[in-house]
Amino acid sequence: MDGIIQTILELLDAKKYSRARDEILKNNTVDIAEILEEVIEELGIEKAIILFRTLPKDVSAEVFAYLPIDDQIEIISVITDREVEHIIDELAFDDMIDVLEELPANVVDKILEKSTKEERRLINTFLNYPETSAGSLMTPDYISLRKNMTVAEALSYIKKEGMDRETVYTCYIKDEGRRLLGIVSLRTLVVSDDEVQVGNLMHEDIIYVNVLDDQEDVSDAFKKYGFLAIPVVDNEHRLVGIITVDDILDVIDEEATEDFHKMAGMAVSTEEYLDMSVWHHVRNRLPWLFVLMCSYVITGSIISNFQEGLSKVIVLVTYMPMLMGTGGNSGSQSATLVIRGLALGDVETSDALGVLWKELRVSFLIGLVLSALNFARIFWMDGQSTMIAATVCGSMMLIVIAAKTIGSMLPIFAKKVGIDPALMASPMIASLTDMVSVVTYFALASFILGI
Amino acid sequence: MDGIIQTILELLDAKKYSRARDEILKNNTVDIAEILEEVIEELGIEKAIILFRTLPKDVSAEVFAYLPIDDQIEIISVITDREVEHIIDELAFDDMIDVLEELPANVVDKILEKSTKEERRLINTFLNYPETSAGSLMTPDYISLRKNMTVAEALSYIKKEGMDRETVYTCYIKDEGRRLLGIVSLRTLVVSDDEVQVGNLMHEDIIYVNVLDDQEDVSDAFKKYGFLAIPVVDNEHRLVGIITVDDILDVIDEEATEDFHKMAGMAVSTEEYLDMSVWHHVRNRLPWLFVLMCSYVITGSIISNFQEGLSKVIVLVTYMPMLMGTGGNSGSQSATLVIRGLALGDVETSDALGVLWKELRVSFLIGLVLSALNFARIFWMDGQSTMIAATVCGSMMLIVIAAKTIGSMLPIFAKKVGIDPALMASPMIASLTDMVSVVTYFALASFILGI
Numbered sequence: 082m083d084g085i086i087q088t089i090l091e092l093l094d095a096k097k098y099s100r101a102r103d104e105i106l107k108n109n110t111v112d113i114a115e116i117l118e119e120v121i122e123e124l125g126i127e128k129a130i131i132l133f134r135t136l137p138k139d140v141s142a143e144v145f146a147y148l149p150i151d152d153q154i155e156i157i158s159v160i161t162d163r164e165v166e167h168i169i170d171e172l173a174f175d176d177m178i179d180v181l182e183e184l185p186a187n188v189v190d191k192i193l194e195k196s197t198k199e200e201r202r203l204i205n206t207f208l209n210y211p212e213t214s215a216g217s218l219m220t221p222d223y224i225s226l227r228k229n230m231t232v233a234e235a236l237s238y239i240k241k242e243g244m245d246r247e248t249v250y251t252c253y254i255k256d257e258g259r260r261l262l263g264i265v266s267l268r269t270l271v272v273s274d275d276e277v278q279v280g281n282l283m284h285e286d287i288i289y290v291n292v293l294d295d296q297e298d299v300s301d302a303f304k305k306y307g308f309l310a311i312p313v314v315d316n317e318h319r320l321v322g323i324i325t326v327d328d329i330l331d332v333i334d335e336e337a338t339e340d341f342h343k344m345a346g347m348a349v350s351t352e353e354y355l356d357m358s359v360w361h362h363v364r365n366r367l368p369w370l371f372v373l374m375c376s377y378v379i380t381g382s383i384i385s386n387f388q389e390g391l392s393k394v395i396v397l398v399t400y401m402p403m404l405m406g407t408g409g410n411s412g413s414q415s416a417t418l419v420i421r422g423l424a425l426g427d428v429e430t431s432d433a434l435g436v437l438w439k440e441l442r443v444s445f446l447i448g449l450v451l452s453a454l455n456f457a458r459i460f461w462m463d464g465q466s467t468m469i470a471a472t473v474c475g476s477m478m479l480i481v482i483a484a485k486t487i488g489s490m491l492p493i494f495a496k497k498v499g500i501d502p503a504l505m506a507s508p509m510i511a512s513l514t515d516m517v518s519v520v521t522y523f524a525l526a527s528f529i530l531g532i
Numbered sequence: 533m534d535g536i537i538q539t540i541l542e543l544l545d546a547k548k549y550s551r552a553r554d555e556i557l558k559n560n561t562v563d564i565a566e567i568l569e570e571v572i573e574e575l576g577i578e579k580a581i582i583l584f585r586t587l588p589k590d591v592s593a594e595v596f597a598y599l600p601i602d603d604q605i606e607i608i609s610v611i612t613d614r615e616v617e618h619i620i621d622e623l624a625f626d627d628m629i630d631v632l633e634e635l636p637a638n639v640v641d642k643i644l645e646k647s648t649k650e651e652r653r654l655i656n657t658f659l660n661y662p663e664t665s666a667g668s669l670m671t672p673d674y675i676s677l678r679k680n681m682t683v684a685e686a687l688s689y690i691k692k693e694g695m696d697r698e699t700v701y702t703c704y705i706k707d708e709g710r711r712l713l714g715i716v717s718l719r720t721l722v723v724s725d726d727e728v729q730v731g732n733l734m735h736e737d738i739i740y741v742n743v744l745d746d747q748e749d750v751s752d753a754f755k756k757y758g759f760l761a762i763p764v765v766d767n768e769h770r771l772v773g774i775i776t777v778d779d780i781l782d783v784i785d786e787e788a789t790e791d792f793h794k795m796a797g798m799a800v801s802t803e804e805y806l807d808m809s810v811w812h813h814v815r816n817r818l819p820w821l822f823v824l825m826c827s828y829v830i831t832g833s834i835i836s837n838f839q840e841g842l843s844k845v846i847v848l849v850t851y852m853p854m855l856m857g858t859g860g861n862s863g864s865q866s867a868t869l870v871i872r873g874l875a876l877g878d879v880e881t882s883d884a885l886g887v888l889w890k891e892l893r894v895s896f897l898i899g900l901v902l903s904a905l906n907f908a909r910i911f912w913m914d915g916q917s918t919m920i921a922a923t924v925c926g927s928m929m930l931i932v933i934a935a936k937t938i939g940s941m942l943p944i945f946a947k948k949v950g951i952d953p954a955l956m957a958s959p960m961i962a963s964l965t966d967m968v969s970v971v972t973y974f975a976l977a978s979f980i981l982g983i
Contacts, residue, residue: 337784378909417796418805
């Protein structure tokens with residue numbers, strides 16, 4: 082890829098535009114978009130537009146769809162209205178909606194002026210679906226067949242219409258009220274005899290989603306059933322569009338990214354890291370840092386209570402970070418396993434007891450090993466008294482067990498009461514286990530050492 | 533779904549097997565598998581087998597493929613050899629390989645005995661591909677066309693072979709040496725005229741993967757190009773199989789899960805949480821907990837050095853957990869953003885300076901806000917001296933900046949030297965920032981307070 086980009090940059094620099102075009106057209110449309118992106122970055126929009134204009138019309142529209150939004154806006158701002166109109170015309174319906182969603186309102190209005198009343202109505206409906214709903218992912222460009230068509234009639238209809246539809250591999254059969262009756266795959270049509278009626282081939286036990294379903298439910302359906310496309314219906318069970326699997330791949334990544342962000346104590350962002358402004362980053366990160374910081378007011382005041390005793394046995398402070406750190410890490414492990422298990426459906430809230438029993442055994446074993454190792458270190462290497470070693474190791478044992486219990490149970494509890502389990506990850510768990518660690522440590526110290 | 537399961541459990545309990553069969557057959561195969569799983573769990577394998585045997589042969593094989601591996605082994609252990617043979621015969625090739633991979637060796641041998649020498653050779657080749665390679669995901673059941681076939685000939689070939697292939701929507705054209713020449717979609721075939729030659733319709737700029745490529749590269753290719761299937765070639769560029777998009781959905785989840793586990797300081801596991809033994813859990817979690825615990829030996833010895841001064845101003849200990857916790861949380865946020873950015877390709881190692889500059893500004897602003905809030909609390913609410921408030925707040929500022937710098941730079945550095953960036957997440961970053969926090973805090977304390 083880097084080699085091709087280099088060649089094209091050099092050709093453009095030398096103003097060899099038609100050779101540059103020949104070179105770029107040897108690539109897949111997705112790669113052409115990537116190259117063009119590079120050209121915009123390296124040589125500026127003017128050179129890029131010259132190259133863009135040499136592309137065949139159908140290619141240029143598709144390339145446009147694959148460009149990042151910033152580049153799309155830049156291109157639209159320099160090409161003629163006629164060219165904009167043409168690109169919008171050539172785009173697949175769902176790509177067009179994606180572009181329109183990002184463009185400034187005045188540009189959208191200008192584009193919509195040119196469309197018919199019916200088109201405008203449809204576009205506006207699609208623009209109004211919530212951002213992460215099934216409606217925002219779907220396209221109305223599907224193949225619709227009639228029940229009483231023969232296979233031959235269906236195939237000749239697909240031959241005529243097939244190039245303009247999002248997919249032809251799943252076809253949809255509706256009744257007079259636009260309600261979904263059945264689906265038939267192109268595979269079934271192609272292996273069936275010409276005179277068979279579509280109604281006899283169609284599947285009627287259809288898996289579908291509602292237009293307002295969250296994209297996570299849509300991607301779960303794709304993962305479960307392995308479909309290439311899924312129909313989307315409205316509340317009256319009328320077919321309003323379809324979602325194809327290629328649009329779901331990004332959704333699966335987005336859903337995972339959402340969980341990653343939440344699990345690190347941040348607001349979820351769909352923008353790319355480098356594209357996001359400093360202010361936006363601060364706004365996403367500060368609130369949780371603040372909330373978690375406040376939780377340490379409690380931890381601090383617990384320590385305050387033990388201040389006097391602590392100053393007598395100041396060496397105890399030395400082991401505090403280790404106990405707190407290990408507690409946090411132990412809790413995070415359990416929380417991550419349970420949160421991910423809940424997200425993928427491997428763990429259910431009804432498994433709470435099973436999870437607890439497993440974590441208790443795991444944490445007992447881990448606590449045992451870590452305590453033993455610590456005892457050896459504190460007693461022999463650090464040369465501390467048996468009492469101090471016992472205080473630290475006893476705390477370690479209790480802290481690991483408590484941390485793993487909290488880490489595993491809190492996400493399940495959150496899910497049960499309708500809070501996103503992903504919020505119960507490292508930062509939250511670490512703050513809680515820090516509190517528990519300090520209390521355990523000092524309670525044990527006052528019991529064993531009498532501080 | 534729960535209602536259907538309940539009905540079927542009741543029918544089986546009442547020994548109404550044929551009614552149970554009629555009820556279960558109303559569902560999608562994936563759902564039938566889910567119901568059967570429930571039956572095995574609730575009523576035991578004997579009842580489940582009775583139901584399983586009433587299913588039509590093609591349905592039962594497909595249902596079998598969707599069952600969890602434990603249930604598959606249990607079923608195989610109770611049905612006759614003839615039935616096993618039949619199921620294996622009916623399975624799609626890639627599903628068969630998945631089943632064989634999990635079965636005990638003696639069962640596999642018994643099954644392979646029944647196959648032809650050629651089949652055995654092919655199965656053994658597939659069984660030997662590394663677990664997360666393209667080879668382990670692919671199937672050899674694709675539609676292969678000849679260049680000089682007409683569209684009519686191609687379609688009639690697909691009509692004959694189509695039902696037994698993984699997909700018919702992308703067809704492959706090879707030369708005499710089995711090297712891949714081009715691909716053609718069924719859509720193109722269906723919209724083209726009967727007499728056109730396949731060679732004139734095929735795409736020759738093919739995106740493919742190597743049989744030993746990692747599954748992550750395969751899923752990246754699917755995400756980038758939005759294909760329904762991708763061809764897999766060997767080192768001699770011969771077509772050895774294809775991977776279809778439905779198998780990639782799980783891979784994307786698996787890759788994210790891998791990162792989640794690594795980012796919580798655990799060995800990666802593909803097994804479900806509840807299926808994994810206590811020992812296995814301990815083995816996956818203990819090593820990192822131990823390594824991270826050791827890092828606190830350093831943190832502890834830093835504190836040791838300040839012990840004497842600390843016992844004079846013991847109140848400083850009160851604010852230690854807050855500073856360490858906030859440092860850890862700040863660092864984790866940055867690390868998560870950068871790790872996820874690297875995984876999705878939004879951030880490259882060459883962006884290091886851009887990331888650093890952004891993090892410095894973000895952390896300066898966040899540090900400023902948190903320090904100001906703390907000053908107010910410590911000075912007015914806790915009633916501490918200006919000097920102590922200044923020590924804590926100055927430390928907070930420096931710690932947030934250091935934590936965000938470490939958190940953002942370490943994953944990029946790791947990637948540059950070939951270590952998985954996901955390992956540089958919360959636990960690792962928290963241990964490091966804890967060290968930095970302690971040093972910063974005490975250094976500033978000795979400077980300001982002279983301890």
